[in-house]
Amino acid sequence: MLNNIICIANNELRRFFKSSLAWIILAITQFFVAIFFYVPLVIYLQPASVASGLTDAVVATMYGFSAYIILVISPLLTMRLIAEERQLGTLRLLFSSPLSITEIVLGKFFGILALYLIILLMITLMPLSLLFGTQLDLGQISSILVGLSLLVASIASIGLFLSSLTNSPTVAAISTYGVLLFLMLIKIGGTNSSSEIAMEFSYLAIDKHYNNFLAGLFNSADIFYYVILTIFFLILCIWRLDAERTYG
Numbered sequence: 001m002l003n004n005i006i007c008i009a010n011n012e013l014r015r016f017f018k019s020s021l022a023w024i025i026l027a028i029t030q031f032f033v034a035i036f037f038y039v040p041l042v043i044y045l046q047p048a049s050v051a052s053g054l055t056d057a058v059v060a061t062m063y064g065f066s067a068y069i070i071l072v073i074s075p076l077l078t079m080r081l082i083a084e085e086r087q088l089g090t091l092r093l094l095f096s097s098p099l100s101i102t103e104i105v106l107g108k109f110f111g112i113l114a115l116y117l118i119i120l121l122m123i124t125l126m127p128l129s130l131l132f133g134t135q136l137d138l139g140q141i142s143s144i145l146v147g148l149s150l151l152v153a154s155i156a157s158i159g160l161f162l163s164s165l166t167n168s169p170t171v172a173a174i175s176t177y178g179v180l181l182f183l184m185l186i187k188i189g190g191t192n193s194s195s196e197i198a199m200e201f202s203y204l205a206i207d208k209h210y211n212n213f214l215a216g217l218f219n220s221a222d223i224f225y226y227v228i229l230t231i232f233f234l235i236l237c238i239w240r241l242d243a244e245r246t247y248g
Helices: 002-017 019-046 055-076 083-088 090-096 101-132 138-163 169-185 188-190 197-204 209-215 220-247
Strands: none
Touching: 002 019, 002 090, 002 220, 019 090, 019 101, 019 188, 055 101, 055 138, 055 209, 083 090, 083 169, 101 138, 101 209, 138 188, 138 209, 138 220
């Protein structure tokens, strides 16, 4: 089973890098992240700056903006995972193979997750370059990377599930944008209301749990939130494809 998952993940990663759109997305991502790294750094270096520390003022700020950049580009990365397979008719070939639905879903999930980790590595090279001239809070950076990895894993599972619902990558992307926007804006209701129900909905906001990691805080509740969210959408995707394989 593990070998099949790794094989599918490798195929997904190779297929991604064969696309010109993929390279454009990577370039645009690096460009905007570089801006949100450079601007806080310049502000921090100003004589009148009152920032408390380089890690908080520059690195955490960059990673904070990076999370939203990833949220914006993610539907473009995940929209083709299954929708394009169905559109091209290759999904039927996967269904007729000896692969299980779980292997197919996990293979595609880990393939796109590997891509996200490459993006995170490229982003992380920027703040790490500061180590040549100063000291950084590596504990806080590690916390941020853990939080961002959990965030992108949950985003990948959401995009994968929504891609399994249609044969149009465009529809899959739009649907993913809608769900991610909902999971970000849901916290507004909790902010403007003191009722327990509103506060519970606010707790479901996908970016709210990332803030603790930005501050260097490991909270088991935040970890469980992302893990449960990821597993939930992966199970939904498995059920969806298993029903399609069974009932055609």
